[in-house]
Amino acid sequence: MVNFPQNLQKRLSKRHTENAFRKLDSKLGLVDFSSNDYLGFSREGAISKMALEIMVSEKINQNGATGSRLLSGNHGLYATLEAYLSEYYNAGAALVFNSGYDANLGFFSTVPQKEDIILYDEFCHASIRDGIQLSHAKGYKFRHNSMDDLARKLDSLLMKPRNADSEIYVSTESIFSMDGDSPNLNELTSFCEKHNLHLVVDEAHALGVFGKGILNALGLEKKVFARIITFGKGLGVHGAAVLGSTYLKDFLVNFCRSFVYTTGLPPHTLATILGAYHFLESQGGEQLMGRLKDNITYFKSVVVEMGLSTYFIGNHSAIQSCIVEGNEKVKLLSHSLEDKGFDVRPILSPTVPKGAERLRFCLHAFNTQAEILGALEVVKKNFG
Ligand SMILES: Cc1ncc(COP(=O)(O)O)c(C=O)c1O
Known part of the structure; x- marks a missing residue:
């Protein structure tokens, strides 16, 4: 068997100890709050x-x-x-x-x-x-x-x-x-x-x-x-x-x-x-852009209503990030969301600086208001 170099093994182990080990997976059947397919064009x-x-x-x-x-x-x-x-x-x-x-x-x-x-x-x-x-x-x-x-x-x-x-x-x-x-x-x-x-x-x-x-x-x-x-x-x-x-x-x-x-x-x-x-x-594209805008507005309004504004980085785009410090904590919250059927990915350090780990919600034209509400309720529960 070909040896895997020790120094590379050490770097992989460090990823494990820092709770930052990445692996490839595909989450099927969950509500998409993670892809960059903002308008749903990949399936149009x-x-x-x-x-x-x-x-x-x-x-x-x-x-x-x-x-x-x-x-x-x-x-x-x-x-x-x-x-x-x-x-x-x-x-x-x-x-x-x-x-x-x-x-x-x-x-x-x-x-x-x-x-x-x-x-x-x-x-x-x-x-x-x-x-x-x-x-x-x-x-x-x-x-x-x-x-x-x-x-x-x-x-x-x-x-x-x-x-x-x-x-x-x-x-x-x-x-x-x-x-x-x-x-x-x-x-x-x-x-x-x-x-x-x-x-x-x-x-x-x-x-x-x-x-x-x-x-x-x-x-x-x-x-x-x-x-x-x-x-x-x-x-x-x-x-x-x-x-x-x-x-x-x-x-x-x-x-x-x-x-x-x-x-x-x-x-x-x-x-x-x-x-x-x-x-x-086309008109179809315009409609989807309008729906995405409405979803961004709705998401932001629920964040305010639930008193979660301090955790979110304010902006007007389809990327709404909620700071949850620490790789372990943010992974746990992402798992709680997954248990309820929502795919919201944790962004870990070192991808973002330590202390700025976050849940990154990517909003889409095809997300429903019920889905947005359901996902944010899980986040609210976490922050108690
Ligand atoms: C700001 C920015 N530029 C460039 C890229 C890379 O684009 P691509 O996925 O087409 O390689 C990304 C992808 O995540 C990005 O976020």
Whole structure:
């Protein structure tokens, strides 16, 4: 038998002792308060039907991309989808990646250069932080959603000698994946404009929940250097895109390793993404977005009525997190919810800092008010 290295074994044991051991499971038959399928698009028959129609009308009879997009993998639906995205988002250009992880990893490891600086919100997603680690630029984090801390960090950097060519990037998310909250994008875009900083905004958890995303909703889309949108959450499919100028697209196509050195997405995935956008723009999509908004409002009102506000991180998104300190406690509460038929996942440290462990409720258009009430009653019982 092949030995499993001792040092790896030790790390696994530590996970057990810290009550943070992860394993793969699938919870069937529970009420979904955990997936990112905010609008229920992953199971929407109209979307699979449209995807099939696109495959048939384009006479596509191909299961896989067959290679990197720079070689044999750039099948016709890529041009269709990227043209659609740049128009829909009022962007100069769009470049589709295999996932949001690949897009962030690729963007941040490729675009900021050796002498450049990246200022990033401390709660930015792992894919952004991993990209920054791979980058030759220097990364500095600023306090979550704090314009003051960002300004302080910038001031101290500007006091140090810098190469004349050095550029500064600022990275944030329009909806943060763990807290569900948002930066003040009006202030942030003005600040970046004033100081000539390149702002990069990840809209993964905004797409579908707030229509196209928050930047378009606020009319700020032309004020950012790049946007990252993902198709695996509100759109219920898979994949991602970087939106920016045609120069940015050219640069990524030429230099971005997570784009170049991987097989493209299958045509069927792109057809499904196009189908999901068409459905989002239809009356059916509008109705589901309305239902999700109503559920968010209802959830928040029950939290207030039950006197639970102090435990929840206030925000207006589909991610409602309830802080329950300690891995053991939050796991126990998640199990109590499961016993009552609700799938609400515990988010453990080290995914979030110690003391900020939480139950993360992901709300959906398809959740009923009775389900929301039932789940929150379990939480209320816990806090007594
Ligand atoms: C903010 C954010 N960006 C990017 C990603 C990665 O996206 P994908 O799941 O498409 O790899 C996630 C996924 O959790 C996310 O929350």
